[in-house]
Amino acid sequence: MHVHRYEKIWLAFGIAMLAIFLVTITTAAVVEGFVPPSHVESIDPAKVSSTAPFDHPGLRKIKTGVYEAYYVGRIFAWEPRTLTIPAGARVTFFVTATDVVHGFSIPETGVNTMVSPGWVSTVSHTFAKAGTYLLLCNEYCGGGHQAMAASIVVR
Amino acid sequence: MTTMHPPTLDVQKRDPVFLDRYTVANENLLVLAQIYTATFALALGSLFGLLQTFSRANFIVMPPEFDYYRMLTAHGVLLALVFTTFFIVGLFQFAIYRTIVRPGRSLKLGWFGYAVMLLGTIMAATSILGGNASVLYTFYAPLKASPWFYFGATFLVLGTWVVAAEVIENVIWFKRRHAAQRIPLPAFIGATTMIMWVIATLGVVAEMALLIPWSLGWTSGIDVELTRILFWYFGHPLVYFWIMGAYLVWYTIVPTTFGGRVFSDSLTRL
Ligand SMILES: [Cu+2]
Numbered sequence: 001m002h003v004h005r006y007e008k009i010w011l012a013f014g015i016a017m018l019a020i021f022l023v024t025i026t027t028a029a030v031v032e033g034f035v036p037p038s039h040v041e042s043i044d045p046a047k048v049s050s051t052a053p054f055d056h057p058g059l060r061k062i063k064t065g066v067y068e069a070y071y072v073g074r075i076f077a078w079e080p081r082t083l084t085i086p087a088g089a090r091v092t093f094f095v096t097a098t099d100v101v102h103g104f105s106i107p108e109t110g111v112n113t114m115v116s117p118g119w120v121s122t123v124s125h126t127f128a129k130a131g132t133y134l135l136l137c138n139e140y141c142g143g144g145h146q147a148m149a150a151s152i153v154v155r
Numbered sequence: 156m157t158t159m160h161p162p163t164l165d166v167q168k169r170d171p172v173f174l175d176r177y178t179v180a181n182e183n184l185l186v187l188a189q190i191y192t193a194t195f196a197l198a199l200g201s202l203f204g205l206l207q208t209f210s211r212a213n214f215i216v217m218p219p220e221f222d223y224y225r226m227l228t229a230h231g232v233l234l235a236l237v238f239t240t241f242f243i244v245g246l247f248q249f250a251i252y253r254t255i256v257r258p259g260r261s262l263k264l265g266w267f268g269y270a271v272m273l274l275g276t277i278m279a280a281t282s283i284l285g286g287n288a289s290v291l292y293t294f295y296a297p298l299k300a301s302p303w304f305y306f307g308a309t310f311l312v313l314g315t316w317v318v319a320a321e322v323i324e325n326v327i328w329f330k331r332r333h334a335a336q337r338i339p340l341p342a343f344i345g346a347t348t349m350i351m352w353v354i355a356t357l358g359v360v361a362e363m364a365l366l367i368p369w370s371l372g373w374t375s376g377i378d379v380e381l382t383r384i385l386f387w388y389f390g391h392p393l394v395y396f397w398i399m400g401a402y403l404v405w406y407t408i409v410p411t412t413f414g415g416r417v418f419s420d421s422l423t424r425l
Contacts, residue, residue, distance in 0.1 A: 002419075002421065003419065003421070003422060004418070004419060004422075007418075007419060007422055099297065100295070100297050100298050101295050101297075101298075101379060101383075116379045116380060116383075117297065117379060118379060118380075119380075139295075140224070140291050140295075140298075141298070142224075142289075142298060143222075143224060143289070145224070
């Protein structure tokens with residue numbers, strides 16, 4: 001098979017780009033631990049309201065400055081509706097859904113994960129700046145999707 | 156018919172219109188039906204998008220039947236799925252018909268495939284516009300649409316499989332008669348693309364095998380993650396079919412139209 005010199009150069013360029021991207025992604029994932037926020041454990045979506053700790057969604061203090069927040073998404077609301085967090089706290093969110101797929105998103109923080117019924121999604125964030133943050137659903141979940149929002153107060 | 160036109164290289168090079176005006180006219184009709192259906196889907200889907208934009212901007216007030224998510228679903232399905240499918244299938248049928256000259260070619264399989272695709276599209280579009288399938292074009296379970304929507308999507312895909320069978324049949328016909336010759340480049344691209352299309356759409360058909368009994372109420376649960384993975388098994392490669400179409404045009408139609416040459420036949424095949 002005859003391959004022109006220009007084509008050889010272009011092929012080598014393409015293969016080199018592929019190799020660079022693969023190495024970059026693998027390094028980021030393996031060495032630096034960049035992985036998408038994802039499902040760590042499963043849960044029976046029909047029994048969320050009777051499964052601890054999701055039977056009492058809200059904030060739990062682990063130690064000074066370190067918290068865990070439990071959230072339940074259902075059409076068309078997040079529970080708890082409002083959450084108050086001390087400024088500077090490191091919060092790990094545990095989120096699940098009872099019905100359809102929702103999207104757990106706090107704009108301007110990088111907190112953004114898909115929430116599927118049957119799974120618990122986990123994502124962490126340090127709230128350095130005081131203020132009121134919007135928590136919304138960014139995965140279409142039905143006719144009232146646009147109303148699915150809650151707030152997080154940092155002070 | 157073949158006795159009239161001995162299958163030599165010379166025949167392949169002769170003006171196909173001169174060869175068999177009747178067959179060519181019928182082939183053109185089928186290709187145009189595919190392309191016009193694609194264009195109509197594009198126009199309708201764009202219109203819905205435009206109307207929603209005006210409605211969101213408070214320029215117009217839409218009647219309640221044209222609610223946002225219903226129109227968004229129609230817009231997404233018509234543009235991403237229906238427009239792409241009809242256009243790509245039509246384009247590759249065209250590539251086959253123009254490069255594998257076959258006097259008296261039967262178009263029964265091609266027309267049957269088109270009819271099944273059209274039927275599926277009408278079923279899905281009716282259920283979306285009736286407000287029974289506002290599930291966006293990704294139709295993530297457990298958002299549930301009417302079974303008509305899922306059946307429609309299945310028929311749209313199965314229709315393309317019929318066309319794929321027609322494309323492969325034509326390539327086999329060519330190979331049988333011209334064992335020494337390479338398959339013409341555009342036909343080669345058409346056949347390989349249709350094979351890739353069948354592999355990619357296996358994901359949708361498998362997903363529908365789960366969604367249809369579930370939407371009919373025959374099965375109670377649905378594996379949310381599995382259906383989403385199956386959707387993207389199809390949804391991600393979907394964009395490549397526009398690239399394959401663009402390859403066909405850049406590598407073969409453009410050089411022919413402008414009197415150039417194919418820079419590298421073997422690399423294109425690769
Ligand atoms: Cu939601």
